[in-house]
Amino acid sequence: MKPLEFDRRYGELDQVIAAYVGLSADDTPDRPSKALTAYLRHTWHTRPWALSVAEQQLRTYAQNPPGRLRQRLGEFYPVPDIGLPEGEIQQWLLLVADHVKQSIEEGRVPPPVRLPVTPWEWRARFPELHQFLGGWFSQDMPDEFDDHDAAVRDYAASAAPTVVARVVGEVRELLVLGLEEVDYAVAVAELGMEVDPPAPYAPSGWLAVMAERLAGPRAEYVQEGE
Structure with missing residues (x-):
């Protein structure tokens, strides 16, 4: 069909x-x-x-x-x-x-919740972040990239700027919730990340650093990784 x-x-x-x-x-x-x-x-x-x-x-x-x-x-x-x-x-x-x-x-509208409740709701609420984490940080990441930073550079170089901007926005939306660290660990796992954040970062710290790098000038970021 x-x-x-x-x-x-x-x-x-x-x-x-x-x-x-x-x-x-x-x-x-x-x-x-x-x-x-x-x-x-x-x-x-x-x-x-x-x-x-x-x-x-x-x-x-x-x-x-x-x-x-x-x-x-x-x-x-x-x-x-x-x-x-x-x-x-x-x-x-x-x-x-x-x-x-x-x-x-x-007009029975379920009341809003701070955190998504189901796996589908996590992916629906943060769709671009799900694509990013699930595509670049699956269990195969160590075989495809030297480290987390190399994976982020590859994403920044290959994704359209508007899509990268959506990822940055979704990360900042997630971070502004001010969750406990264990909840951020659950969040990145629900969104497809199958590897641990790089040392010494906890999940929220790594998300913040990654968002700042993706939010920077595209050409400068790609050049730094070359």
Whole structure:
């Protein structure tokens, strides 16, 4: 299926399902799950118009499950394993759609939280930082770069300036929260960092230094690393 057609049919449905990865689909008629609450909280804040799209796509998919022909042609959305028996997924999708509809019609907006609650919410709130840490500081980093600074230089030289600026902004947003150091360790891990910060820095200290370097003049920073 072409990307445009996929987005029209399943794009926001996919966002909702992604919010459940690694969590329980334990929604009840009286209470949305932690995963759905995180999706609603973030989406109300950033893309409130997408909620009606999510409700429609969830309901349409549940009411019109793919038949054999669509499955054979690959023109359907394969719901990932969310810990529910296959026979219960249809009713669960309708329940989630009902919660989204109720949130819209009654203005039920989950209250803001200081820290993201779920892995999906971490990545949705800090998307560019997630791409940076997950792409340049995975467990393969020591095999690809001499040290952390070399990885930062490579990112600064290869990423578009506007994207680098977004990373700097997201780091500063994270730092201004004034978290305990253990919470910053959790944050960078949730955002994809699989190696420890370089000595002698704690996670927050390294984030601050890294942001300052990325915020400096691009040409000067790249030249210093050469």
